Amino acid sequence: MTTIEVQPRTADEEFAERRRHIGQKIQHFVHRHPWSSPLAILIVTVMCFSAISAQFSAAVNLSLVLQQSAVLAAVSAGQVLVLISGGVDLSVGSLMVLTTLVVGKLSADAGLPDVIALLAGAAAGAALGAFNGSMIARFKLNPFIVTLGSLSIFGALVTLVSGGESIDAGKFGSLINLTGKSFKIAGFTFTWGIVVVAVLYLVLSYMLLQTSWGRHVFAVGDDSEAARLVAIRVSRVRMSVYIAAGVIMAIAGWVLIGRTAAASPQAATTVNLDSITAVVIGGTSLAGGRGSIIGAVVGSVLVTVFRNGLFLVGVDALYQNLAVGVLTIVAVGLDQWIRKVKA
Amino acid sequence: MTTTELDLRPRVPATEPVMSLRGITKRFGAVRALSRVDLDVYPGEVVALVGDNGAGKSTLVKILAGVHQQDDGTITFENAVVSITDPAAARELGISSVFQDLALCDNLDVVANLFLGHEVTTGGVIDEEEMERRSWELLRQLSARIPSVRTHVAALSGGQRQSVAIARALVGEPKVVVLDEPTAALGVAQTAEVLNLIERLRERGHGVVFVSHNLADVQAVADRVVVLRLGRNNGTFNTRDISYEDIIAAITGATDHGASRNPFTEEPA
Numbered sequence: 044m045t046t047i048e049v050q051p052r053t054a055d056e057e058f059a060e061r062r063r064h065i066g067q068k069i070q071h072f073v074h075r076h077p078w079s080s081p082l083a084i085l086i087v088t089v090m091c092f093s094a095i096s097a098q099f100s101a102a103v104n105l106s107l108v109l110q111q112s113a114v115l116a117a118v119s120a121g122q123v124l125v126l127i128s129g130g131v132d133l134s135v136g137s138l139m140v141l142t143t144l145v146v147g148k149l150s151a152d153a154g155l156p157d158v159i160a161l162l163a164g165a166a167a168g169a170a171l172g173a174f175n176g177s178m179i180a181r182f183k184l185n186p187f188i189v190t191l192g193s194l195s196i197f198g199a200l201v202t203l204v205s206g207g208e209s210i211d212a213g214k215f216g217s218l219i220n221l222t223g224k225s226f227k228i229a230g231f232t233f234t235w236g237i238v239v240v241a242v243l244y245l246v247l248s249y250m251l252l253q254t255s256w257g258r259h260v261f262a263v264g265d266d267s268e269a270a271r272l273v274a275i276r277v278s279r280v281r282m283s284v285y286i287a288a289g290v291i292m293a294i295a296g297w298v299l300i301g302r303t304a305a306a307s308p309q310a311a312t313t314v315n316l317d318s319i320t321a322v323v324i325g326g327t328s329l330a331g332g333r334g335s336i337i338g339a340v341v342g343s344v345l346v347t348v349f350r351n352g353l354f355l356v357g358v359d360a361l362y363q364n365l366a367v368g369v370l371t372i373v374a375v376g377l378d379q380w381i382r383k384v385k386a
Numbered sequence: 387m388t389t390t391e392l393d394l395r396p397r398v399p400a401t402e403p404v405m406s407l408r409g410i411t412k413r414f415g416a417v418r419a420l421s422r423v424d425l426d427v428y429p430g431e432v433v434a435l436v437g438d439n440g441a442g443k444s445t446l447v448k449i450l451a452g453v454h455q456q457d458d459g460t461i462t463f464e465n466a467v468v469s470i471t472d473p474a475a476a477r478e479l480g481i482s483s484v485f486q487d488l489a490l491c492d493n494l495d496v497v498a499n500l501f502l503g504h505e506v507t508t509g510g511v512i513d514e515e516e517m518e519r520r521s522w523e524l525l526r527q528l529s530a531r532i533p534s535v536r537t538h539v540a541a542l543s544g545g546q547r548q549s550v551a552i553a554r555a556l557v558g559e560p561k562v563v564v565l566d567e568p569t570a571a572l573g574v575a576q577t578a579e580v581l582n583l584i585e586r587l588r589e590r591g592h593g594v595v596f597v598s599h600n601l602a603d604v605q606a607v608a609d610r611v612v613v614l615r616l617g618r619n620n621g622t623f624n625t626r627d628i629s630y631e632d633i634i635a636a637i638t639g640a641t642d643h644g645a646s647r648n649p650f651t652e653e654p655a
Binding site for chain 2: 157
């Protein structure tokens with residue numbers, strides 16, 4: 044017998060369905076598809092900027108927006124993973140910059156081959172992630188505080204390692220610089236960095252949605268006690284999440300070197316908080332257990348579009364930050380409202 | 387048949403208990419939660435574990451689930467002395483628990499919850515189809531009424547959530563299923579449904595430990611009643627031979643069954 048009986052719905056359930064207002068229906072839909080609201084906002088934003096500025100919708104500018112989004116999207120990939128597991132990582136940006144300097148020093152100063160330098164960067168990312176992870180998973184310290192601490196520590200290490208000077212991309216081989224190389228499709232310019240980020244997202248989606256590990260990450264984020272009771276090794280899952288985030292930051296660092304044509308201690312200073320903004324706008328809950336990987340991409344593009352569009356329209360950088368700040372608060376408010384839905 | 391001492395033997399056909407606890411003691415600091423507690427569970431029987439608040443029921447359940455470890459005493463499972471060091475060890479042995487707060491993940495659907503921690507994978511990838519098929523099979527065997535196995539658990543009613551939690555306890559074919567207050571938060575119809583599930587578990591040959599405050603429920607499904615009082619055994623009874631008042635008396639301490647040895651712990655003469 045392979046027939047599947049679907050139990051008829053009870054009158055109660057029918058009634059509950061009909062009782063929903065239009066507002067609740069939207070709330071329900073957004074709850075199920077967390078990426079839908081940022082996507083709607085993104086489309087509206089792009090239309091508005093296109094209407095105001097002809098420059099904005101030009102292929103050259105849209106290409107630029109994508110290239111600018113790539114680094115933030117890569118960092119957000121790590122951030123969304125950490126947030127789904129019920130944690131937070133404030134140190135992602137400085138961790139990324141630190142890995143770029145490891146790669147840069149090993150390639151430019153030590154003269155190691157590109158592959159070795161990049162792998163060493165990934166190893167450094169994993170080690171730094173493991174530091175965060177062990178503080179949080181083993182010593183049960185609050186992730187906000189731990190990563191706030193490591194934000195400073197990694198930042199200081201960046202200055203120590205670099206001596207405050209950036210390493211020019213001219214000193215690197217072609218593999219390290221690959222992420223900056225571009226190609227054209229139908230008038231749009233893409234960098235290999237964008238391709239790297241796309242592959243990163245495919246792999247992350249696969250890991251989170253198709254493997255037991257991914258499911259355990261969601262379970263730990265929703266209710267770590269429940270996860271423990273079904274024999275999931277919670278601290279091991281937490282540890283793996285921060286290590287994975289560290290490796291993802293090394294990949295983001297590779298993309299950053301391509302984007303800025305250097306390994307620079309001053310690069311990407313806003314990315315720590317922007318990644319949280321992007322991921323939360325993308326429909327990932329700060330409370331853990333609920334998150335959208337597509338949403339992280341949409342959120343990253345949205346944040347970049349905001350900055351880029353306001354710049355083209357001639358708005359001062361000060362107001363760009365203000366706008367992104369407002370966007371963040373609106374997104375968190377929206378998250379709160381959506382979470383109230385009793386499905 | 388009259389109610390003599392000898393008739394207190396389990397009426398189930400099984401002769402060997404699948405699980406035996408002897409002299410289980412657990413202290414939390416200065417508090418002695420359990421003192422030399424004994425418990426036998428036979429395959430295909432429902433043992434009710436009853437007692438007042440603070441009698442040690444939940445502590446005993448948590449020891450069986452691997453959440454706590456006993457300070458003293460032995461657990462024999464299928465004729466081997468075992469130690470249950472963590473929830474994973476309990477599952478591996480074949481003891482699965484349904485916790486009072488159910489321990490379900492609201493953000494996951496029914497299938498994901500049923501197999502949480504024990505996903506069916508082929509080459510590292512979750513086999514959703516196989517898991518969904520097995521979920522339907524399991525829920526149908528239990529006659530559990532769930533609208534769709536793809537609903538998120540957050541959308542289910544209390545009784546349905548309880549059904550999912552019980553069904554989950556059966557994944558991996560455990561020998562013993564421990565249910566901690568499964569009817570406490572339920573209405574009349576839903577309680578009847580859960581009691582039905584418990585009878586199904588017995589039919590399937592599982593040993594069932596059923597913790598409850600509700601003596602009507604206990605009398606409805608249990609074969610034997612083990613009474614705990616202040617962390618000690620206070621009598622083991624055959625449900626059909628004992629009245630409601632007798633159980634109450636044992637729970638409240640009006641009658642003392644702790645001093646006389648429990649007949650199940652004695653070697654047959």
